[in-house]
Amino acid sequence: MNYYIVLVLFVLSPQVLMAADSFKIISSHSTAYQANQTLSADMVITLKSGESLTLQVKGKQRCTLQGPYKKPPYCPNMAQTIAALTPTQRSVNSKQAGLWMIDADQPGVTCYPVGQNLSLWRSKVRQVEQLSIQVQHSGKRISLPWSRGQTTLKWPSQQLPLTAGGSYLLMSAQRATLVSLQAMPDNLSGAGQKSQWMAQQGCQRQLDMIAADPQSKAQLAQ
Numbered sequence: 001m002n003y004y005i006v007l008v009l010f011v012l013s014p015q016v017l018m019a020a021d022s023f024k025i026i027s028s029h030s031t032a033y034q035a036n037q038t039l040s041a042d043m044v045i046t047l048k049s050g051e052s053l054t055l056q057v058k059g060k061q062r063c064t065l066q067g068p069y070k071k072p073p074y075c076p077n078m079a080q081t082i083a084a085l086t087p088t089q090r091s092v093n094s095k096q097a098g099l100w101m102i103d104a105d106q107p108g109v110t111c112y113p114v115g116q117n118l119s120l121w122r123s124k125v126r127q128v129e130q131l132s133i134q135v136q137h138s139g140k141r142i143s144l145p146w147s148r149g150q151t152t153l154k155w156p157s158q159q160l161p162l163t164a165g166g167s168y169l170l171m172s173a174q175r176a177t178l179v180s181l182q183a184m185p186d187n188l189s190g191a192g193q194k195s196q197w198m199a200q201q202g203c204q205r206q207l208d209m210i211a212a213d214p215q216s217k218a219q220l221a222q
Helices: 002-012 014-018 190-201 204-212 214-221
Strands: 022-028 038-040 045-047 052-057 061-066 069-071 101-103 108-113 119-121 129-135 141-146 152-154 167-171 176-184
Touching (some): 061 108, 190 204, 190 214, 204 214
Antiparallel strands (some): 022 038, 022 052, 045 069, 129 141
16 A cells, blocks of 8 residues: 555656756746755745746756745756656647747747857837846846837847857846747757757757657657
């Protein structure tokens, strides 16, 4: 009887697999937590809307928690393939950034293939927005208009070439969003390898899209 109960818990609660792990904060976009801080697996993490933590477990696996969030830290098993990924509450819909777009409304990590032309995306388009993009490591800043009614804005690659692993602060009267960009190695083949790499970088929004949307999954496989 005891063996049966344990088996059921194992199937229903994959978090049990991670129960013995501790988590290290790689980057924090919350005043309550600091980079390099270690979290126990049973510690309840509280993040407000707009806050995020990038965690590392076992020295190699990474994931990003985004607020609102209030529960113990949990990173999915990185060995799972793209077919096993489960969409979160931010599943793909018509009012969401495309797969290779930077969501200017949400802080976090965006993965992209080398050579991909990136665009910024926003949900609210009723106002003209004067957007400032600041490179975190150098302080360089440029400003450009985001016209009323325009959902996307092409990344200004000539003025601000993309830096793999770089972080950028998107600022305007409507936002102050910190985003990080990770360039996908070109030696990855197939959706499985690419999705596992994306999971390690913490690109959860894009993984949600791939899991929920066949077109996004086909884009990844290209």
